[in-house]
Amino acid sequence: MTNPTGDWARETLSAFEEFYAATEQMALEAGAAGDSVKETGSLEQAAPSIDIARERVARAAAALRQCPPPPDEASALHLSSCLDALEDFRTAERFDAWVHAWSRAMEERDEFIRAFAAADGQKPPAW
Structure with a gap:
């Protein structure tokens, strides 16, 4: 690595x-995977597009490692x-846990938005 x-x-x-x-x-x-997991309970249905995106991130991270450091x-x-954390995450195959956590976070966010709208006298979103 040089500059x-x-x-x-x-x-x-x-x-x-x-x-x-x-x-x-x-x-x-x-996001698409989280929706699929919520609907079907199966990460496998969403896995092909996620795997492609995850590998793109891995290639981009590897390219960054070849650049000079800040x-x-x-x-x-x-x-x-x-970059180390991303690589650990990718190689430890904990991506399904991340998608499940994302799904829970989105559900909690949706519940919060609905509760906030109801408390404010507004009609909650219909998603």
């Missing part, structure tokens, strides 16, 4: 753009620990 131009942001921009796009895709796929030490450590 040939001294402009870390410019050198790593494309890798970060792909990483952000990949994580956004994974979040969207997790110039300040705290940022470099933070980025490294985030």
Whole structure:
């Protein structure tokens, strides 16, 4: 890892753009997976699209590891620990637990929104 131009942001921009796009895709796929899990109780029905998104994140994270680290030490450590956590998460095959947790969080959010609307005298959303 080198920083040939001294402009870390410019050198790593494309890798970060792909990483952000990949994580956004994974979040969207997790939303679909969470809905599938809620409806069917089965992660397997949602798994193909999630697996594709998860592997895209893994490739993007690997590309980021090939980039020079951020110039300040705290940022470099933070980025490294985030990438390590993603890799641990991916290889430990705990993705189903994350999708289930996401589903529960969305259910709790929906319950909160309904309760808040009712307490405020509004009609709760009909989703």
